[in-house]
Amino acid sequence: MKAVRLHEFHQLPVIDEIPEPTAQGPFDVVVKVGGAGVCRTDLHIMEGQWDAAMGTPLPYVLGHENAGWVHEIGSGVTNVAVGDTVILHPTPTCGLCHACRAGNDMHCTNSEFPGLSRDGGMAEYLLTSARACVKLDPKTKPEDVAALADAGITAYHAVRKAIPLLYPGTTCVVIGAGGLGHIGIQCLAALTATRIIVVDRNPDALKLAEQLGANHTVVSDGKHVDGVMDLTGGEGADVVLDFVAEQGAENDGFTMTRRAGSYYVIGYGGTVNIPTLDIISTERNIVGNIVGTYNDLAELMVLAQAGKVTLHTKTYPLDDAVQALTDLDEGNVRGRAILVP
Amino acid sequence: MKAVRLHEFHQLPVIDEIPEPTAQGPFDVVVKVGGAGVCRTDLHIMEGQWDAAMGTPLPYVLGHENAGWVHEIGSGVTNVAVGDTVILHPTPTCGLCHACRAGNDMHCTNSEFPGLSRDGGMAEYLLTSARACVKLDPKTKPEDVAALADAGITAYHAVRKAIPLLYPGTTCVVIGAGGLGHIGIQCLAALTATRIIVVDRNPDALKLAEQLGANHTVVSDGKHVDGVMDLTGGEGADVVLDFVAEQGAENDGFTMTRRAGSYYVIGYGGTVNIPTLDIISTERNIVGNIVGTYNDLAELMVLAQAGKVTLHTKTYPLDDAVQALTDLDEGNVRGRAILVP
């Protein structure tokens, strides 16, 4: 089959011909890929940023945001059948460790991460497990929803954690209205009545944000912290969801957070640098976020199928993977790029 | 009356003779001070660290940790009477803002902070308000409990917030077994069944920690991060309560925190410096903590009166305030120093 493989860091991946995966364990599931999202994390992987944490196994197939149709199942699989339309939780998990038993799939101590720690979904077929499959209405086109498998679940997970903080009368700042942020805005609008302020450097992204539910937008032009302060009576926002967290956003984000508020880190790449006196004198929190639970993904699919979250995507044939990665790197993708094998 | 007043930053306070405060508003309460705690924050105030946040009103009376007897009440006071023994929540609050209405006294938008923003309790009498008074059993000696008014409430507040994370099978690291930490350890032992690891540079403090409920102790000698990692199977602790948060503790503390865990900042003076990749890839949290609610203090008094929290204190006459501050600065106080007017 065709697959988009990374051979060395700091180089572009190439389209290779490799053998199809097969189901070997009782819970293995092979999925025919219908849509594989292209994510800023793929660029970070190519730069070697995830090597220390994940041991990127070069050469290997990229792609951690996938949906498709079940192609083959192991002997013990009961929850899906060949032909089912599925979206995949990014991590096949054990179901037996403390984290799995508490519903925290993303902290499974025995999980793998296709597209990071082993072959991913930018290919014709992908090996995953029964526990990763969320069954969809058969009418769903995988390319239309694939971006929910990682961008979507990550944005949803952060918003869902913040719901108890976002009662009427509060303000939530969203930094970054791109692939993740444009989903986060919709989740906020669907699940809370908070006032939403969106910060982005791109005026088109802000225009989209307004259509998706933003109450105010602020261009990220160096005066955006003041802009948010003006909109919040000088106090800052109850919650800041930072989908960027690099190039200064990470310290601006904390500054925009009000007394007793919470700054959610979702993007990455920068470094927070904060005096402990500033943390304690105002009792602010810095909250990490990674992917989400299986139930998060299932809940997000309910929102999507009810039309409360819609994706802005741009599709490319699998063969144009390099073009898609380049477009993303150069800021030429509104919403999310999706490879269709 | 006699009062311990700070006249200039970077100088020692002096004992001045000043007029006694009187109750003027309907909710004012004047308390005859029975015990006033000496806190590391007093040293930080003297260095000017709180001036930017609080506008330290020089010259003024130090002392933000107080207990005593009600001496005079305003016309609208119904909850205490002259002669009652009381411990004082550090901040007289309005009772009308959103934070007060949610029980979060320490975030009152109209509060004052005697000992920081106006005259405090290192004096014979202190002006406070009805809402700050917690009535005590008349047999209680104020000097025996005063340290609970700030050191105690702060440690209790942080522990109480962490309880849901500290179910059986978890581990909690306490960094610093001094004035706050030795109370925190007792609160952990009274309110959870977590495994407690205490880190401190002082072997005597660690000995005390063991008596108070620590399951393990680790000398802070440069290898203490490894020590905690060894005790937690290389994973780190579910919760780290950092009562130091300066001189490197603030970054060690985050490092000792396990995947999906929370690092609680309680002390201050240092600067956290953490890549956002480290925050998100493990979904860790950094949690600010400041003082506590009125109900926190009331609950802590229940623990204290049941003998579940006992204080290690050293009393000084009010005239020896400078000696007490110097002893604290030089590390010569085990537990808490208390001035008795």
Added chain:
Amino acid sequence: MKAVRLHEFHQLPVIDEIPEPTAQGPFDVVVKVGGAGVCRTDLHIMEGQWDAAMGTPLPYVLGHENAGWVHEIGSGVTNVAVGDTVILHPTPTCGLCHACRAGNDMHCTNSEFPGLSRDGGMAEYLLTSARACVKLDPKTKPEDVAALADAGITAYHAVRKAIPLLYPGTTCVVIGAGGLGHIGIQCLAALTATRIIVVDRNPDALKLAEQLGANHTVVSDGKHVDGVMDLTGGEGADVVLDFVAEQGAENDGFTMTRRAGSYYVIGYGGTVNIPTLDIISTERNIVGNIVGTYNDLAELMVLAQAGKVTLHTKTYPLDDAVQALTDLDEGNVRGRAILVP
């Protein structure tokens, strides 16, 4: 002034001429009433149902759902001034007891309940306290919002408590789409993405429910339990909000609640009669609800002023109070009846 007074149980109230109240304590506030809601509870009071719990002080002025303008303030009042437009939390509270200090105004151990335990707002003027006043945009007409002071806060409080249970994919049944229920439906739609099923005996009420956000409606015709079961795959709803809780609704409501679900009692008059085996074998909860907190009311006003909750009301002059009560009793009021003095 004119006032609607109840002289004896099982009789209609009459319009009396009585002295105007005046501010005497430092925190007293006298409000010129602009709108006073008429509630099913007034009918229950007239029947004597609240006498045991509240000691109804006959003769006295009815009316526990009020908005208006500040007319006079006590010497210690700082949060409102004469002329301010206000909506009133139903219970003036002490601000000093444990419940007040935790934000639970409705459990204040020193509260009064104008309209139940002393003179209420079906009059030209009402005596309340500073802590009960929520300040409004001066353009607000009190008669337009008065129904939020009791019907609104009660519905909002129950919905807000249920939010964590109502994630996407869940179902919420609302029993009763009248004065409280029609607000509850709007709160559900504004604050959650749950699927909403509304049960009522009145087809007009169900029509209104659909306009306000109901996804499905079921006529309460004896087969409504089956109707809900059919809509939930035979499992019942995650949450049932019962705004009726009499005449059988209270046992139907529990029956419609799924395994691990929660049945919220908001209306009253009936008696739940449930084998403990049914409670434990499915781990269901029965959740009591009464009025709400001050912050609940403030948050609800945010929703109302954003147009997310709109009231369906019918106004009557104060002199027609008896007509309004009769209309309510006979089922001739859609939404809420409001007296305008």
Added chain:
Amino acid sequence: MKAVRLHEFHQLPVIDEIPEPTAQGPFDVVVKVGGAGVCRTDLHIMEGQWDAAMGTPLPYVLGHENAGWVHEIGSGVTNVAVGDTVILHPTPTCGLCHACRAGNDMHCTNSEFPGLSRDGGMAEYLLTSARACVKLDPKTKPEDVAALADAGITAYHAVRKAIPLLYPGTTCVVIGAGGLGHIGIQCLAALTATRIIVVDRNPDALKLAEQLGANHTVVSDGKHVDGVMDLTGGEGADVVLDFVAEQGAENDGFTMTRRAGSYYVIGYGGTVNIPTLDIISTERNIVGNIVGTYNDLAELMVLAQAGKVTLHTKTYPLDDAVQALTDLDEGNVRGRAILVP
């Protein structure tokens, strides 16, 4: 193998010789039983009370509270090996439904309940699944811990749910200090600093309760509601844990619950009969409880292995199962009866 089988309702079970179970599915585990608890639920099953809910499959083997050693495993089992000492969560679960994915094993939509819905553990061997096994220190004697598998997990689950309500200054009533209650008292003492009042008809049970951590005891003699009211200043307890919930306890329990408090139903057999006015006017809750999660059991084993929960048991050979059931029925077992095959 020998097994204790029930052939007809309202008759005693008999010791039959039946074939040993074998592992057939990839996740099956066969356990050699080391201890099987005898529970009041077994008496209720014999009376036919669970037939409607569970479809008791007569004739079948009783026993839903089991510990032992792994005897055989299916091809896909990775978490235990033959010879491991294990305690068994009562329900083998699917790991794939929403409840399992949220950690709520006891609400698995595909679970079985050995000892209720199919052959249980009062036998030499028991068929269960990988997901039900909690691995223990090999030195543990199964007969010493078996009672934690059902009595223990059920008491722990209820206490753990109540922890947030049981801060210092609160009161918790425990009704019934028998098999479940004596564990509940220890869990309360280990995990909270609440004041514990225990109500039981048996003076010996109350003596044991005091040794295990009760602060007060009240003999259930018809005046026990007054006794609890006297101990709580006439207000009732914040939480009532009712391990009896029959013969009047179920209505006494609600009566003993204070305003805004919660009545936890854990035992069963009676019928709650409560006016909805009483539920709403005080905003009280009635909370169902059934067994617990896998993580509950794992956490309880941590408490047990730390010596914070100790069991009071009486062992019988498997052949004396009828005697054990009779002793339980006649009130002649202190703590829990355990069959040892």
